[in-house]
Amino acid sequence: MKLYSYFRSSASFRVRIALNLKGLAYEYVPVHLGKGEQKKAEFAALTSEKFVPLFETDNGRRLTQSMAIIEYLDETHPEPALLPADSLGRARVRALSQIIACEIHPLNNLRVLKYLVHDLAVSDDAKNGWYKHWVRVGLESFEAHLAEAPASTYSHGESPSLVDCCLVPQIFNAQRFDCDLTGLPRTMKVFETCMKLEAFQKAEPSACPDYEA
Numbered sequence: 329m330k331l332y333s334y335f336r337s338s339a340s341f342r343v344r345i346a347l348n349l350k351g352l353a354y355e356y357v358p359v360h361l362g363k364g365e366q367k368k369a370e371f372a373a374l375t376s377e378k379f380v381p382l383f384e385t386d387n388g389r390r391l392t393q394s395m396a397i398i399e400y401l402d403e404t405h406p407e408p409a410l411l412p413a414d415s416l417g418r419a420r421v422r423a424l425s426q427i428i429a430c431e432i433h434p435l436n437n438l439r440v441l442k443y444l445v446h447d448l449a450v451s452d453d454a455k456n457g458w459y460k461h462w463v464r465v466g467l468e469s470f471e472a473h474l475a476e477a478p479a480s481t482y483s484h485g486e487s488p489s490l491v492d493c494c495l496v497p498q499i500f501n502a503q504r505f506d507c508d509l510t511g512l513p514r515t516m517k518v519f520e521t522c523m524k525l526e527a528f529q530k531a532e533p534s535a536c537p538d539y540e541a
């Protein structure tokens with residue numbers, strides 16, 4: 329298996345966590361987003377989306393979209409499960425995951441931030457305000473969902489799931505952009521609990537082979 333990844337890419341970070349939770353070995357192929365390598369012909373020939381993560385199976389099938397990749401891994405390597413056994417539980421885990429993957433992350437993606445600055449002539453301050461705003465709105469909503477359910481060790485239940493694969497990278501990004509993370513007690517407790525696990529530690533940016541301080 330191969331994972332085309334960038335150490336700072338939170339969508340790639342999600343997949344790295346899932347691979348580690350499942351104990352799957354993979355080849356790490358770095359794609360330097362800062363240098364625009366995702367747009368170069370060599371990588372663009374592999375995926376029209378020009379995004380990481382790009383996942384390649386042992387028989388050369390390529391998959392895009394972190395959530396689809398993680399669900400593929402969960403179906404092909406069911407233990408430990410990253411989605412609950414019950415339909416309501418699965419719906420909740422997917423909903424919480426999508427607060428991050430669909431409501432926060434796409435608004436703050438590199439190409440969106442670049443468009444704000446280069447095409448719409450938005451100042452750096454306004455761009456950072458935009459970033460912080462959407463992180464805060466999404467995480468407040470995430471926290472409210474957690475708060476309305478009985479206490480649990482992870483975002484859903486007693487073992488890490490798809491939603492934790494999404495949450496942890498989002499918090500790393502929020503910290504990097506100095507976002508306000510106060511008043512999110514359940515969310516931050518889950519983050520800290522996850523970060524005690526090796527699967528999460530080994531997936532974090534500073535543990536990646538292409539890491540740059």
Ligand SMILES: N[C@@H](CCC(=O)N[C@@H](CS)C(=O)NCC(=O)O)C(=O)O
Nearest residue numbers: 337338339379380393394437438439
């Ligand atoms: N929805 C996609 C998002 C992928 C994505 O946004 N990847 C970012 C890095 S986190 C990327 O490659 N950005 C390149 C760019 O914006 O040019 C997923 O979940 O995989």
